[in-house]
Amino acid sequence: MIENAKKLFDAVASKFGTSSNVLLLNGKSSSGYAPSQPGLVESQDCVFLSLRTGSAESKGILTGVGFFVGAVGILLVLLPNLFGAPYSSNLDWWVFLLSVLVIFGPAIWEINRPPSLPIVFNRRTQEIYYDLKGELYHAEWSDIEAVAYEYQVINQYSGSIVHGNLEIILKKFGAPDDRIALNLSGVPAGKRLRTVVGIWEYLRCYMTIGPWFDENGNRTESKSLFIDKSLKSGELSFFDLVLESRRTLGQERKEGHGVSGTAFLSWLTSYMLLLPAFGMECIQKIDRKKARHRWPKVVQERLDPNGPTTRLIDIEEDYMVQKQQELGDIHERMRKTLPR
Incomplete structure (x- = not known):
């Protein structure tokens, strides 16, 4: 088990044989890179920011x-x-x-399946929440560290493709010795090191500077054009991309230079993908509406603008004692009711 980001950094550097394409980042100081739009932002306001996960992106394919x-x-x-x-x-x-x-x-x-919950960055309590198969994992921003790295995947069909990851370490609520490495950058294919570090800077600016900032990481009093573009790119779905590809043919005809084979093929494919994309869109919208209400009570309270500001680590010990007492009460009732 990898206990912290430093050990994860050492493991990644050892695996790839060099540390030149691996960076250890922290939430207190800037990496020197400008923030870049993650494209996975599901929502962002003064209270929390949520990132879609890979499982949410694949919802509705069936x-x-x-x-x-x-x-x-x-x-x-x-x-x-x-x-x-x-x-x-x-x-x-x-x-x-x-x-x-x-x-x-x-x-x-x-x-009817459980919804895919997003990764949540809570500004009020300075915490990160993540749900893994019904188990709550969290981290405190005050001592957060991340590992950003890039690597190449080479095969005979696609040649060499650069992959990039941005990972943090989270611990399980109620069992702090149980830890996981969580990828924040989405699909790794095609991402360079500067891209995933830019994603980290976006998240760092949100948690430390404020909910609104510009492309240079400077705080703004209201939603900037940079943030607005980020939120709009995060709202784009597969269905939106299919609808956009249907307009390509018309745009080329308006330009008066004829219609390319690529535009025609894109137009034809869009009609074939229209129904599958619509099915995915319906499922993902329902999934997002259900997700907010599936968080444990301790998280829902802290996502409320008027909720408690205590961190999960502050209540973890009392929570464990309470759960142990509830488990003991259940065993005691079973002992009394079961025949001897």
């Missing part, structure tokens, strides 16, 4: 596939009838029913 396959099945059943050909057998109705099930089955299953 539903999207179901929308596409089900729509194709329904279309195959309806097309002959639209052209005057009668239904040949009961098989058409079974295909229609199966297509409807393929559309709604995955959607119902994904809606």
Whole structure:
């Protein structure tokens, strides 16, 4: 188990054989890099900032596939009838029913799954929260450190691709010896060291300087254009990108230089991906609405602008005693009720 960021730094530097592409960062001092827009910011205000996780980004993929396959099945059943050909057998109705099930089955299953909670940076209590399979992990910003590094992945198909990660160490609430390394930078492919360090600077500026700042990390009294762009980029979904690609063909035609093959292919693909993207969009919106209410009570209280300002580490000992007492009470009731 990696207990702190220094040990993580040593492990990463040892694995890649050099420390030239590995940086140890902390929350108290600037790295010298300008903040860069993470693109994963789900929400940001005076109380807290939340980052989407990889599991949240992949939510709805199964539903999207179901929308596409089900729509194709329904279309195959309806097309002959639209052209005057009668239904040949009961098989058409079974295909229609199966297509409807393929559309709604995955959607119902994904809606009823536990939501993917974001990574939360709480300015009021100067803490970080993260949920891992129903277990709460946290860290205090006062002694936070991060490890930023880049590495290359080489294979015969794609050649050499640079990957970048930004990781911090979190400890489990109620079991501080249980610790995990958490990636804050999202998908590593294509990210350089300066990119992930810029993401760290964005988070550091939010936690130390204030909720609003400019592209140089200087505090502003209100939401700057830099922050506004960051929030808008974080709101972009796969569905938005598909809709945007549909406009590419029209934009090239307006320019009067003809239509490129790339624009035509993008336009054609956008119609194929429209239903899958719409299915993903629906599931992810529902998932985000459910997420806020799935945090433990101790976190929800601290995300309230008028809630307590005590940190989880301040109440952890009392919390552990309370949980141990509750567990003891349950065992005592079981001992009295079970036959001897």
